[in-house]
Amino acid sequence: MSESTRAVLGSSYPPQLVDELVASYQEAKTNFYRGGHRLSAVEGGRFCEAAFRILEQITTGSHTPIGESLNTQNVISVAGAQPKEKHPKSVRIYIPRALRVVYDIRNSRNAAHLSDEIDANLQDATLVTSVLDWVVAELVRLSNGVTPEEAQKIIEDLVTRQVPGVQDFGDFQKILRPDMRVGDRVLVLLYRRGVQGARYPELLQWMPNSMRSNLRRTLRTLDAKALVHVADENVQITYAGQRTVESRGLLEPL
Structure with missing residues (x-):
């Protein structure tokens, strides 16, 4: 809160x-x-x-x-x-x-x-x-x-979901799982944002440098699997994406 x-x-x-x-x-x-x-x-x-x-x-x-x-x-x-x-x-x-x-x-x-x-x-x-x-x-x-x-x-x-594996530093959302792949990072960050979703530039900023070049392709893949919805520059998680995050235990830090 x-x-x-x-x-x-x-x-x-x-x-x-x-x-x-x-x-x-x-x-x-x-x-x-x-x-x-x-x-x-x-x-x-x-x-x-x-x-x-x-x-x-x-x-x-x-x-x-x-x-x-x-x-x-x-x-x-x-x-x-x-x-x-x-x-x-x-x-x-x-x-x-x-x-x-x-x-x-x-x-x-x-x-x-x-x-x-x-x-x-x-x-x-x-x-x-x-x-x-x-x-x-x-x-x-x-x-x-x-x-x-x-x-x-x-x-x-x-109604924004509280995610122990994400720490909020003002405008910066930091994933506390260094081992997490780019697709999982996107899902967890969007889960945290709830109905608000996130803009592409925000997601790009929150990704490690090594993962930024593949972010657009990752979003297209997640969208094709109905785990996220991409509309212009705005990205939101779907119900299926939420269930994936919860069932795979992606909410916890290491």
Whole structure:
């Protein structure tokens, strides 16, 4: 999560709760992309503890201190009883119900699997991380002191996939796998950029010098395999490309 997102949240909600929310969000996302699906759901529960307290703050002006027992059902009931002219439906209904689903998965889902042979951790973690993205985006949208344009940019950034094997140095994306081939590098970088994709000059800049001369040919090959989509100078990863990155374990650094 970017510092701008943290700053927007911190301007509207208690800083301690924002710190807890951001820390658990980042851990949940990192665990998910590293394959730690059960841990991702656990962090989702921790995220909910912070988000429920933020809801308390929004609807009542105060919140249960961190470390004290939290009555989540009471938070949901109080939020639902708020007058519609005072709080939007997102605060009264959508966010509380979304958090309830994630919270219940953390607390009881492992005991409720249909069969010992069916591992639901991946599907649970996929749901959890998607809900976390949505809740953070809603909290940003509801924040004070941010223009609609700024909020939209932050929300778009939230759906950018976090990739442990790529480190961000301002405008430069560095692959932390020196052994990685040019085609795999392209896929990982585009996976990291999400729906935004990347311009050809950006990809060229992020490649080692020895790989730059073959980049155009590599892009044509990946496009022919439907792993990327090339439109003029813009390149985006496809669903098939995303699955390739995940299934081959390309997200991790050495």
